[in-house]
Amino acid sequence: MTLTIGLTGGIASGKSTVTEMIRGLGIPVIDADQVARDVVKVGEEAYEQIIKTFGQDILQENGEIDRAKLGAIVFYNEQERKKLNAIVHPAVRRRMLAEKEAYVQKGAKTIVLDIPLLFESELTHLIDKIIVVYVDNDIQLERLMKRNGFSEEEALARIRSQMPLHEKVKKADAVINNNGTIEETKQQLLQILKEWNAL
Ligand SMILES: CC(C)(COP(=O)(O)OP(=O)(O)OC[C@H]1O[C@@H](n2cnc3c(N)ncnc32)[C@H](O)[C@@H]1O)[C@@H](O)C(=O)NCCC(=O)NCCS
Ligand SMILES: Nc1ncnc2c1ncn2[C@@H]1O[C@H](COP(=O)(O)OP(=O)(O)OP(=O)(O)O)[C@@H](O)[C@H]1O
Numbered sequence: 001m002t003l004t005i006g007l008t009g010g011i012a013s014g015k016s017t018v019t020e021m022i023r024g025l026g027i028p029v030i031d032a033d034q035v036a037r038d039v040v041k042v043g044e045e046a047y048e049q050i051i052k053t054f055g056q057d058i059l060q061e062n063g064e065i066d067r068a069k070l071g072a073i074v075f076y077n078e079q080e081r082k083k084l085n086a087i088v089h090p091a092v093r094r095r096m097l098a099e100k101e102a103y104v105q106k107g108a109k110t111i112v113l114d115i116p117l118l119f120e121s122e123l124t125h126l127i128d129k130i131i132v133v134y135v136d137n138d139i140q141l142e143r144l145m146k147r148n149g150f151s152e153e154e155a156l157a158r159i160r161s162q163m164p165l166h167e168k169v170k171k172a173d174a175v176i177n178n179n180g181t182i183e184e185t186k187q188q189l190l191q192i193l194k195e196w197n198a199l
């Protein structure tokens with residue numbers, strides 16, 4: 001039996017930092033942000049639907065989707081965001097399920113699915129246990145502005161487009177508090193994986 005762990009949190013709460021650690025332990029990770037990029041590549045069905053819905057203006061000169069332009073639309077307008085989610089999420093769900101099955105077939109002991117919108121996009125049925133990576137609001141804002149070079153307004157638009165982190169914490173089987181140092185975060189991760197016999 002494979003243990004499937006869902007790793008979630010808020011934007012810039014530290015999911016990628018934690019998945020790096022998990023990969024370092026030899027546990028496979030499927031990254032929903034990466035899958036969401038793959039399913040909108042030129043020629044994919046979701047790519048065509050995005051152009052139909054948002055027009056040619058959101059394309060770069062080489063025909064690829066201009067993510068900054070699309071982000072500037074969807075993170076400021078809930079209706080537009082819902083339209084994009086309705087196109088991208090079903091394709092993400094299908095591919096995540098297929099990738100997960102491939103690891104299960106190979107007999108992996110543990111798999112981690114890194115899904116920022118785990119609760120928002122109805123993917124909880126894919127997993128057995130949920131870890132939420134938590135940070136305080138002010139630290140999240142500061143790290144997001146620093147990492148992406150966003151203004152406070154740009155960062156807040158993204159944070160506000162997600163379920164509040166304290167609500168995600170209530171739905172978690174385990175919480176990693178990432179307010180502290182990277183080492184403190186790693187110790188919490190190891191403790192959880194040991195408790196779940198996931199190593
Ligand atoms: C709007 C897009 C083009 C912006 O791309 P960009 O390269 O700037 O951001 P990236 O994809 O790396 O996402 C960064 C973070 O933004 C947050 N985020 C992304 N999409 C959404 C969304 N629809 N709603 C809320 N938060 C989101 C997540 O925390 C994610 O980790 C892109 O995020 C997208 O296509 N989103 C829709 C698909 C989706 O929901 N992806 C999330 C995982 S399923
Ligand atoms: N404990 C920590 N101490 C200091 N900086 C940290 C810590 N954890 C993460 N960071 C930094 O905060 C930023 C956000 O972390 P990370 O990219 O892991 O978040 P994420 O949840 O994967 O974000 P996204 O949802 O956008 O994919 C990064 O620049 C990372 O280097």
